[in-house]
Amino acid sequence: MKDKRLVIYAVISVVLLLSPLFLNAYWVDVLNNVGLYTILALSLNIILGHAGLFHMGHAAFYALGAYTTAIINTTYHIPILWLLPVSGLVAGLAALVVARPIIHLRGDYLLIVTIGFVEIVRIALVNNVFGITGGSNGIFGINRPILFGWKINKPWEFFYLIWGFAAVTIFLFNRLENSRFGRALNFLREDDVAAEGSGINTAHYKLIAFVIGAFWAGMVGNIFAAKMTIIAPESFNFWESVVLFMIVLLGGRGSIRGVILGAFLVLGLPEIFRQFATARMLIFGAFMVAMMIFRTEGILPPLPRKYPIAKMLGREGSA
Amino acid sequence: MKKILFLALALCLMAGTAVAADTIKIGLMAPLTGAWASEGQDMQQIVELLADEINMAGGINGQKIEIVTEDDGGDPRTAALAAQRLSTQGLVAVIGTYGSAVTEASQGIYDEAGLIQVANGSTAIRLSEKGLNYFMRTCPRDDEQGLVAYKALKNGGYKSIAILHDNSSYAKGLADEAKTLLEKDGANIVFYDALTPKENDYSAILTKMKAANPDVVFFTGYYGEAGLLLRQKMEMNWNVPFLGGDATNNPDLVKIAGKEAAAGFMFLSPPVPQDLNSKEAMAFMTAYKKKYNAEPGSVWAVLSGDGLRVVAEAIKATGSTDQDKLVAYMKNDLDNFPGLTGQISFNDKGDRVGDLYRVYKVSADGKFMLQP
Amino acid sequence: MELFIQQLTNGLAVGGIYALIALGYTMVYGVLKLINFAHGDLFTIGAYLGLTLLTTLGLTNYLGPFGVVIVLALMVMGLVAIVGAALERVAYRPLRQSHRLSAVVSALGASIFFQNAVMLIYGARYKVYPHDILPRTAIHIFGLDIPLIRLLMLLTSIVMMIGLYLFIQRTKIGTAIRAAAIDQGAAKLMGINVDRVIMIVFLIGPALGGAAGLMVGLYYGQINFTMGWLYGLKAFTAAILGGIGNIPGAMVGGLLLGVIEAMGAAYISIAWKDAIAFCVLIIILIVRPTGLLGERVAEKI
Known part of the structure; x- marks a missing residue:
């Protein structure tokens, strides 16, 4: 069973890896968007899926x-990719400051506070706060990233940058999920009080989850800025946060493969439905409802955690 | 499994877009969904109407034109995708789009693809200051309108002026432009702030503005908000004159405000075909009314029609669909082409030249009257 | 001072509408613990149905202005209630046993669906109510001009809210709703038909939202297909501010949010008004984590 799944994953990866060879620039760019939202949604998945915190303001950290x-980049001309960790740090730090006082709020109250946060960030950007955000015009003239002397410019070049980043993200987050930290998060998601009782400092863990998620979203923001070369507040409105929220829940909370599939569906379907012109979003909405009705826990919910004791014992026995 | 299906489906769809070589394909990028859907759908109607007319008359140099429409959703990210999609379909040019920020997100993509873009509603100054060879627009720029607004306010003899915008890239640009000019001239700006678009109740803003006691209010935002402001202003019994920017030029303004409240409202705009007695404008109005049984909405949608007509003219005159030749023709040789919105010529930056703006005033029975 | 009172009335009028929509959120939340993101779009549907009925039925020929409004309101409320109940049946009932966030995605999907359905049916342009339905007189008190309609609007909201409150507190159905809100399982054991209770909630909540839509249409005149999203978000904020699940809380939250917005616009900055409102909300929630009137729920162990 496990081997079969591995084969499927490998086939999908290879097809994806080769796709720029047989897709035109438009579809490659659709895949780029899917890739960006995959990474964003994976970072939200830590907060929403694993820690179970209702967070509907992820676009704020991305922004x-x-x-x-x-x-x-536009004022000091520091190369884009050097700023990758800086962007992450700023977003992570902001998450730390913002989340500290609100982390204890119950589900839906946290939801509205995070919505409030993303709106405050957007309004601040629009109003040109500190005179550095360029107001509603945004900022333009952002450089393209240069990786080992190769200037990344064309959609297919971005494709490999973005999906390379996505692969690293998937690997790291998979490790995180199966670490002590990941298990602790799942525990406090299922039962906050019991987790606290078992000696897990829940506020501390929730905060770390928040900061990791925000850090990652900040890094995606870096790549997004380099890809678009112009950024404006509209790209980070509340609706973007809702889209990310939908990706995680549609795919399956806490499931990496689910979230990836969710990103493909939420970003890809409106493109496929383009042939329906003005009705495309109507069909998309109906599709979402139908999907949730038929797969109530998301399309690919996480597999139950398995602890292969037999294997472990067997290994000990043979030793 | 689903992902494989997805990819397979994607491939099928792409295969479906094979090119038929005997037509001239022209793209239209417009906000068919989202907040500006009314503009986008109007753009589509007008461009299709004009394309049909051209084809009925035998096409351009014997070739029919085909319009390929993509939805930009009125948002930059969707627009970038729409632009990628259009730039892979063997088009000669792309008409559109409406919002400046949306156009900006697509500019680079068209330029890299060497595809002509003729924007119709994007008035932000910087769009044509980047040295992009293939970018043109049939609408005027904000600095031109800022100047006209400044003149209109100055000629009105207003001493203290309130400026209200809606924080959109376009409206803020215009407000800033006018404010700078007015302040240089020593006018007293007693109020300068932004409202939140798409709300229904602006009474708090009007109350605050009234307290500042301006002689005139210059609102640079869109017609929906302008209509509500006028209506609620009347309810407050406040009789201050209002001047609007060109985004208020939409007949729906009067519907929203009501005739009584809208009367006396002045706005700046390029002339709409209704007010031109040129042969082209009159023929267009007749055809539009016949096909859609209504009057065209805003001037911006009509400007997309002009975009198509200009491109068609260039193809006809040069007998070629080579982008460089077409751009060179439109920038250098096209002179006072009779458009639906007056005569059209372009400068080297691709901006439309000429004194386009007129002052309009709403009459007591809700008609837009061109002021001399 | 005059200015202050004027702004206060401005805020209360807007707040009344927020409160009316917030009631729908709160009622649904109280029973199902579901944030019904499609509620704002039911409000939009109410506004559009009101316009259709008004222009097609020609009620103004038979009735005076207030008669028209009352008949219209009843019809709109009835129709939107049916839409609401259908929404519950199709999009929420199959998800009742699953994680409550799943239903949120369904609600968001329904919201996208409704919004675009309205656009496709009525077109994307602004729609405008006829101007001459309601008298446009202003009352002159304390040197202020307050349009009569504004006062009536606020009054209508308050009357509806009090009516709802009494209905929930005093009637048998209301008691059943409260019981289902506290513990669905126990309510079932006591012989309450919980399915029916939920259906009733999904009739009342959307009906109030539809009424709010009609009010906005009649008073402001201009409606468009995206307006539900903004009003919905504001109303949801109001419901949380007052303590979600709590009916007086929705009233207080709505009115308060309207006033905060008006005051923020008047005394700080118009462009920052929504940010100010959210800042106040966040501060209130930090101090009172379950909203102004929300009950402090002990953690279950």
């Missing part, structure tokens, strides 16, 4: 990362 990159 902070993108604006950090844009501002520093």
